Amino acid sequence: MTKSELMVRLVERYTELGGRTISAKDINKSVKIISDSMVRALSKGDRIEIRGFGSFDLKKRDARVGRNPKTGESVKVPAKYVPHFKAGKELRDRVDASAK
Numbered sequence: 170m171t172k173s174e175l176m177v178r179l180v181e182r183y184t185e186l187g188g189r190t191i192s193a194k195d196i197n198k199s200v201k202i203i204s205d206s207m208v209r210a211l212s213k214g215d216r217i218e219i220r221g222f223g224s225f226d227l228k229k230r231d232a233r234v235g236r237n238p239k240t241g242e243s244v245k246v247p248a249k250y251v252p253h254f255k256a257g258k259e260l261r262d263r264v265d266a267s268a269k
Contacts, residue, residue, distance in 0.1 A: 176200050211252055221259035228253045 170178075179200070180193040207225065210217050217225040232248040256264075 172200065172204065219257070221257050223254055223256040223260055225252060225254050227251065 176197050179196045207217055227250045230249050233246050235244050235246045237244050
């Protein structure tokens, strides 16, 4: 599911929250604010934990020598940090139950 598809599904499903009508514009803005906040937190090196869903953190990948698949030539790949997601127990259990 893409971010756009998520926004469409939320608009279709939630027209009201706490007795207040929610517009598509409000939902789109909320999704963008949350995703931007998560990107900023990870780029600062912070860990993100959403109880029952999972956690996001950064893993360091060491520098290595890779290969260009087209030419077979060796290429130096620099060290870098990559986002890592670990699903929470509740998410794992719900996915497992629905997959049966």
